[in-house]
Amino acid sequence: MLSTKETSFTAVIVGGNGAGLSAASKIKRLRPSARVLVFEKGPHVSYANCGIPFWLAADISENALILLSPDTLRQKRGIDVFTRHEVMAIDRKAGAVQVRHCETLREFEVAYDRLLIATGASPRLPSWAIPEAQNLFSLRDLTDGQALQQALTSDARKVAVIGGGYLGLEMAMVFRRRGHDVVLLERALRILPTFHSKISERAEQYLRQQDIAVITGAQPDAPTYDGPRLRSLRLLPDYREIQADVFFLAAGITPNVDLARASGLQLGPTGAIAVDDTLRASDAQIFAAGDCIEVRHRLTGEPVWLPFGPAANKQGRIAGANMAGERQRYAGALGTSAVTIGELEVARTGLTFSEAERHFGSVESVVVQAHDIAGYMPGEKRATVVLIFRRRDGRLLGAEMAGFHGIGKRIDVLATALQAGMDVRQLAELDLSYSPTIAPVWDPILIAANAAVKKLSK
């Protein structure tokens, strides 16, 4: 490890949210004398982007989203934060970045000893979409959220949500809670198409109960415009026309790799930046972390792109430690994730059924519906549990859950079991907690595990 007394060490970080600021804070903790410069293209740093839907739903104020201001970062943590500054190019030979101030367009060069690319991801734009359309929105950063907040006036009667994944479902509920008419469009034959069909059905049923229209197997095409505003979309295959006042795009995201690619850094098979297990990119002085990188899947060992918040923060911390001279390893991810759709929680960990088949051969699954708390308690609901496991030996490969009462957190038991390499018999032996308000005597996970053991023994 380099001496902490050395004052000339400079770390430059591209991107001022989860991964970037976790790294910056870690570097300053380990090497207080280091210069740490963070360049953020947008006007905000250190805000809770996953909290934006809750601001839009009026659950929290906009202020609550701001975690640390640039001033606080500077004064309390000694991190030099530059918003509205875009890193245009990396001169790897010289060890310097070219930075442009987004308003003055003034450019300058900054030398680095270590560089972190934490450029995140951006919404994917379908071929029919014109980004300039005034009433077409997506949601990735606070600026997107502010634009949406302004557009969601009482004049905006109808909102069309394009995409039936996590963000689309979450935002459909937000729009509905604000009193808009909401239609959700999904190209696949069901929403949450990578989940088990029972989970998709459950989510769709929940949306319909909230008076959200759901159209599946619907491929948007042929937009019509009214001046600068998108007026309608025709849906293939039946040319049904969907008009709306606001269109919300939630058709996936894509890693921001332009800077890395232009600098000659290696991208991986997923299209995201390739890194080793210390999160070093294909240049000894350059690290990358967060939604712009691909990581090793803990079950398959293969590179995967799993852009989720906890991983980004964890990666930022590890990259920061390594930039400061430590040697920490990122163990890879399982793809554990959760979404809250109103009160319905949907979560998963590990592989989908088809991923499991591709990597592990003959695979089985079970689905159970079981009490989430004691059946006699008020507010009891059903939890849906899906387990995906190898036919040969019952090894757990993936799990999905849907339900209420924090069921999205109960997936963590299965994430832990996956990391430990448990099989469904071991799962059935788990000694889980019980109290009538928090679980039935037979936890839904145990009921699913018992069903899996039974299926294996057939």
Place this chain on the structure above:
Amino acid sequence: MLSTKETSFTAVIVGGNGAGLSAASKIKRLRPSARVLVFEKGPHVSYANCGIPFWLAADISENALILLSPDTLRQKRGIDVFTRHEVMAIDRKAGAVQVRHCETLREFEVAYDRLLIATGASPRLPSWAIPEAQNLFSLRDLTDGQALQQALTSDARKVAVIGGGYLGLEMAMVFRRRGHDVVLLERALRILPTFHSKISERAEQYLRQQDIAVITGAQPDAPTYDGPRLRSLRLLPDYREIQADVFFLAAGITPNVDLARASGLQLGPTGAIAVDDTLRASDAQIFAAGDCIEVRHRLTGEPVWLPFGPAANKQGRIAGANMAGERQRYAGALGTSAVTIGELEVARTGLTFSEAERHFGSVESVVVQAHDIAGYMPGEKRATVVLIFRRRDGRLLGAEMAGFHGIGKRIDVLATALQAGMDVRQLAELDLSYSPTIAPVWDPILIAANAAVKKLSK
């Protein structure tokens, strides 16, 4: 396995709740032609005894507690249930039990091929307590609950709860919610004395916030009576006098082993019935399950008495399968448990600090207070997480949690990690779910694991 066509097979089960009825149902499922006779001393079978506090708190009706009536058990499951019938003796040589009807006192003999002892546990009576006192209650079965329900009139202004464990804390809140003045007495210097002191403090603080008086280091002694009613207790060491209208005894429970002992069956070092891992007692034809047996601790391999509902149900199922001719193994328990005290949840799994020291030598612990959901979300509270781990290699040995929002269920992650033999470094690598309504980006368990890793590396 015996032929399912054989009709002469008779299973006799002593005790008609969790363990007993789980076994009975399992036997009938595996061997539909078997005669399955269940003898229950009390007037009720198949009721949710953990639900009784919620009936007393008026959260649910008394009817909701009844899971299956004797008629349903007979008609739907083919189980012959006899309430108010006490098994007085076992004639192991003859393979028969002596049964007495509790009202008529008529006795008869029933031959068995396999016998299950599922006699449960009973409240422990302190030396000063006279069980006949009309206003002294405890809570183990529905009859106890009914007696308490009748006694809790508006005349009963003050309730003294004796014992600061799970039941005492849970019931103190029930009495308070019913509008009584409540004082909780605990002999040890803090409530929940086997937990980390930070968990005890948190629970005590919560009780005081609910206007429940808590007196610790208080040993009841010298009761005074007013005819058949207990009037007051003097507390050692300072002879403070506590008067109350209702006294509630929650000073622990003890396994019901009289029948087993009188039959010459072996008891274990804990005082509960000794069984092998198929739950067979020291007689080839006799099994035992539930709160009356001791089991192997999964971490230490030693016999322990862990009388919790999920284990009793699981053991009943396994004993039933084995009585029906299968050979299933009970893997032992970790002692995972939880209690709900109003809205506060407290849970644990694995060993206490001192148990861990006794079995594993040099042990460390960490305590963290962390956001239970995203810090900016309404209703965010602090979760307290305690990890107990081996100094040498960081192996996890025990964990405790306290908090709100289903924190009592989040202990299951640590129960799973314990079963898998994880160390705190592996714990810190867990890929846990995240959504602002259900967790912060850094789950409290990860924050605790990071603190433990840091402590280890010192």
